[in-house]
Amino acid sequence: MLDFPIESTKNVFEVRGVSVYYKNFEALRNVSMKIPEKEITAFIGPSGCGKSTLLRCFNRLNDLIPGAKVKGQIYYHGKDLYAPQVDPVEIRQKIGMVFQKPNPFPKSIYDNIAYGARINGYKGNMDELVERSLRQAALWDEVKSKLRESGLSLSGGQQQRLCIARAIAIEPEVILMDEPCSALDPISTLKIEELMHELRSQYTIIIVTHNMQQALRVSSMTAFFNVIAGEDGKRSGYLVEYDRTEKIFSFPQENATQEYVSGKFG
Numbered sequence: 001m002l003d004f005p006i007e008s009t010k011n012v013f014e015v016r017g018v019s020v021y022y023k024n025f026e027a028l029r030n031v032s033m034k035i036p037e038k039e040i041t042a043f044i045g046p047s048g049c050g051k052s053t054l055l056r057c058f059n060r061l062n063d064l065i066p067g068a069k070v071k072g073q074i075y076y077h078g079k080d081l082y083a084p085q086v087d088p089v090e091i092r093q094k095i096g097m098v099f100q101k102p103n104p105f106p107k108s109i110y111d112n113i114a115y116g117a118r119i120n121g122y123k124g125n126m127d128e129l130v131e132r133s134l135r136q137a138a139l140w141d142e143v144k145s146k147l148r149e150s151g152l153s154l155s156g157g158q159q160q161r162l163c164i165a166r167a168i169a170i171e172p173e174v175i176l177m178d179e180p181c182s183a184l185d186p187i188s189t190l191k192i193e194e195l196m197h198e199l200r201s202q203y204t205i206i207i208v209t210h211n212m213q214q215a216l217r218v219s220s221m222t223a224f225f226n227v228i229a230g231e232d233g234k235r236s237g238y239l240v241e242y243d244r245t246e247k248i249f250s251f252p253q254e255n256a257t258q259e260y261v262s263g264k265f266g
């Protein structure tokens, strides 16, 4: 494993010996990795290996799950993300998230975007923010004539781009995406991937995906996670290998990675 994943880039996060527990169950064991700035990092691996669990550590979303506990350290720009003085609500403004199932608010398209900005006391021109965010999410042309209609009236792919626009509107630094295309058709998926290409110059993105081709197409770094059975028969997730995407897919160090990326897994 490379110590600094990509030469000459800064790291936004450094994960040191992180284990995550749900009550007594160790869902994720001893993960260490660095997430480079303004790159796309993909998390891949079989169901239950802890990809979503780790993703939620980066914006402290596990704080909201009763019984969830994070051990080890995560540094965000060198500062301990879990230090007592850190406000998780502020963190979630800098580190936005897009989920598997598009989840627009039951509000107008306009208000979906404006809502978070209003809560944050945004002082700028709201119409401009809405337009800019929708343009960045490649949705503007499709919705500009119906901004007052419900976000729920859009197609699944449009709803997901609306959710990305909503995340962008808060002007985050990092966008976490948990299988953002798994509920979408191939054309909508392609649009989201193109969008990610556009966003990569401006944002640090971490994406969980079950789609190998997608990881290969969009990411520059890939982390492969697997599950290991403990003595009690419970299965914990762990990080097998983390490297440049082309290396993970062409010359992985570990057999398990090779089997997974070539589809021989399980």
Ligand SMILES: Nc1ncnc2c1ncn2[C@@H]1O[C@H](COP(=O)(O)OP(=O)(O)OP(=O)(O)O)[C@@H](O)[C@H]1O
Residues within 6 Å of the ligand: 022, 027, 045, 046, 047, 048, 049, 050, 051, 052, 053, 054, 065, 235, 237
């Ligand atoms: N809220 C929770 N309470 C208890 N256990 C949980 C909770 N969320 C996840 N787990 C368990 O933690 C382990 C890791 O789950 P996680 O959802 O992170 O896996 P994943 O890699 O995202 O899987 P998938 O690919 O299916 O989404 C699993 O064994 C899961 O059952």
Ligand SMILES: [Mg+2]
Residues within 6 Å of the ligand: 051, 052, 053, 178, 208
């Ligand atoms: Mg998951």
